[in-house]
Amino acid sequence: MTSLYPPLPAPAAPVLPGPQAAGTQRAQSQAEDQNRQRLLLSCHLQDLLSAGTSEPVRRPLVTEKTHDAREPITPGLVLDARQSTRFAERSVRDPAERKASLRRVAPHLWEATQRTEPPLKEQPLLLLGDFHSAPKDVGAPGTSCRVVLWDESRRCFASHWPGALPPDFCSHSFDALMTHGPWEPLHSKKGQVTRETCWYVRKGCRCDYTYGIARVRAKRKQTQAFRAAMEILLEEVMRRVCPSLPKEAWPNCANLNLYTEAWQSVGWHADDESLFMGKDRDCPILSVSLGARREFWLALRHQGNCMDPQLKSIVEAQRAMPSAQFCSFQSSVLAPSSKGLCQKHCVHFVPCDVRNIESTSHDSVRARINVTWRWIREHKQRCPQHVEGTEQFFFESSGPPRDEQFFVHAWAGQCAMAWKLCDGCDHDAWRGGRNCVKHQNQWLCRLCYEHALSGAPPHQKVPRDRRRPRRPGLAVIEARAAAEEEFNNTGASRPDALQQLNPLSAAFFVPSYPQVVVTPMQIQQMQVLAELSRLADGRPGVSSSMAPAYQALAAGSFGATSSPTKVSYYPVPAPLQ
Ligand SMILES: O=C(O)CCC(=O)C(=O)O
Ligand SMILES: [Fe+2]
Known part of the structure; x- marks a missing residue:
């Protein structure tokens, strides 16, 4: 690979x-x-x-420049201020202009700006995950750590280290967090479960965390097992990634995301909650990714209070490397807004990973856990950690001075990109496409371009009528909710949910009762928990959304005696012929 x-x-x-x-x-x-x-x-x-x-x-x-496999694109771009100004994306609110901006064919554009933030010489910063100083013998073979963004003019810096943690350790952490995390589902406006989340605080903090309008409470009692899993993970990450940071300066909280389905994602946003004061002060973040491969995109945000990205500035990072067999226990550590003011100038995004390609290696394992460690600056009034004023953190006053520099890791180098459905995989990451470059008369996304460069035969595309369904639409959700309600009212008995396995969607579903859809990962998790609870006296912690399903499984049937098993609203695909 x-x-x-x-x-x-x-x-x-x-x-x-x-x-x-x-x-x-x-x-x-x-x-x-x-x-x-x-x-x-x-x-x-x-x-x-x-x-x-x-x-x-x-x-x-x-x-446009057409590439052939003998002429690989050179990623990494150093731009000077004079360059590309005529291609600059403007802040567009008008829909027609916005459409035109999507169609624009232009090279990557993230240029240094007239200085807007104090230089590092004036206001030093200890850069977390300054991976070049990391010991060279750590990290799985074939993986390397690199700076992906260094924009001193905006004080935005990001480094990425795939394979930073050993696979065995990742596997344990993944299982422990999956089992003991107090997961709560987050719903989109349409009622889809976009992902599950939980929130971890240290040192007696009681602050809650909010995602848009959803509030995730700091649990009064975080279970011992969850706490232990988080502390062990933190210890390992800090030891490897930021060995120079004293223990008392370690992050004081983390938010966790669990993506069980390939289509679950996080839209463009900035982590600019007031807790972290990310718009006013340098705001470090250490983001650890465990499990299935997913992408993470970072881009300059449009002017104004808008979360739209400037499309040609998108920096794509691959969180967790896929491997030929299984990618479940891979890790990657990203220090995106890792330091500095990324939350002020940038937005980030986790695209869905639904690709219409058969036999992708990561199909078998789709769950991914992301742990983002942060520093709360402004504790809420009722939190025991609350103090008047804000704390000065260790990393804000230390760090060697550096010369002014600029670097962006643009995968397409200086080649023209267009926002399109990729001809290789049809990936619709956002607004009908993603950045693609022209290669041998096809517009290819980064992943397909890299696939083409590897010399591997092209992917077999699935014909349109056999493609895996995307997120369920509102009509499907409403129909399922109605069926669910009807079931609640009538108390009808529920058929066996494990009746059918659709190999393409890899989701179990009941034909006569389509709202009950459980992924194999969830079934496996429930089976392990059922076994554990049989062995041990008492049930280990399970995700709140999984609890009814677990009870149903333990009772030997889905919903025959308990309340309905509403795991999530997954698409119910038509079986393949
Ligand atoms: O899953 C990820 O990598 C990012 C999640 C994220 O951006 C967030 O929770 O704010
Ligand atoms: Fe975020």
């Missing part, structure tokens, strides 16, 4: 992040000027050709 990020070209000293040698920049800007001239000439030519016709002329914003 090739690395998900093709290797960077040999960097000029110092190692990344760092400025390119002056000569390289000059050569780049000369090439840029030439490109621009070519572009102007081609627009002029089109004008001449179309003179006198009523056909509107479609001016390409850049000359």
Whole structure:
């Protein structure tokens, strides 16, 4: 398997992040000027050709470049302020303009801005996950840690270290958190379970956490097992990733997300809750990913109080590396807004992973747990940790001064990208597509492009009529809710939920009772819990949303005696012929 990020070209000293040698920049800007001239000439030519016709002329914003496998894109981009200004995405609220912005074909664009934030020399910062100073013998073989973003002008920095934790350790942590986490489902406006979540606080803190309008309470009593799992994970992460940070300066809280289905996701947002003061002060985050492979995107946010990303600025990171057999016990540590003011200038996003490709290796394991460690700055009034004013944290005053530098890990290098459904996998990450580059006459997303580069045969696309359904629509949800209510009212007995397994959706469902859909992961979890509870006296902690299903399973039937098993609203696919 090739690395998900093709290797960077040999960097000029110092190692990344760092400025390119002056000569390289000059050569780049000369090439840029030439490109621009070519572009102007081609627009002029089109004008001449179309003179006198009523056909509107479609001016390409850049000359598209077609890549073949012998010419891999060089990721990593150092931009100077003069570059690409004509392609800059503007803040657009108007729907028509927004559509045009989606169609724009342009290279990656995340440029340093006129200084808006104090430089590191003036206001030093100890950069968490400054992975270049991490010991070299840690991390699974074939994995490397790298800085993906270094934008001092905005004080936004991010590093990513796939495979930072040993697989065995990840496997234990994953199981412990899955079993003991006090998971609560989060619902979209349409009633879909977008993911499950829980919240962990340390040192006697009692602050709650809010996701939009959903509030996740700090449990008065966090179970011993959950606490132990979180503390062990923290210890391991800090020891490996931030060995220089003293224990008393470790993060004081974490929010956890559980994605059990490939289509579950988190929309574009910034973690700008007042607890962390992420818009006013440097706000470090350490995000640990366990389990199935998912992507994590980071982008500059549009001006104003809007959570839309500037599409051409998206930086894509792969959380947890997929492996040929199983990807369940992989880890990745991302320090995205990891330091600095990312929450002020950027937004982030976890796309769904529903790809219309048969036999993807990660189909068998889809659950992923994300643990995001943070520092609460402003405890709520009623919290015992509340103090007047805000604390100065260790990392804010320490850290070696550095020269001003700029680096963005743009997977497509300086090639033109377009927001499209990928020709390889049809992935619709957001608003009908994702950034794709042209490769051998196909528009390919990062993953398909990397797949193509690896020399592997192209994916077999599933015909449209046999594709796995996306999220259930409102009509389906309402129909299921009505059926559920009817069941509640009539008390009708429920048939066996394990009757059928659909291999494509990998979800169990009951044909005559379609709202009961349980994923194999949940069935397995319930079976393990049932076995544990048989062995031990007493039931181990289960997710709140799983509790009724667990009870039903333990009772040997789904809903025959207990209340309905409303695990989640999963799509109920038509069986494959
Ligand atoms: O799952 C992830 O990697 C990110 C989750 C996230 O952004 C959040 O909980 O705020
Ligand atoms: Fe977030």
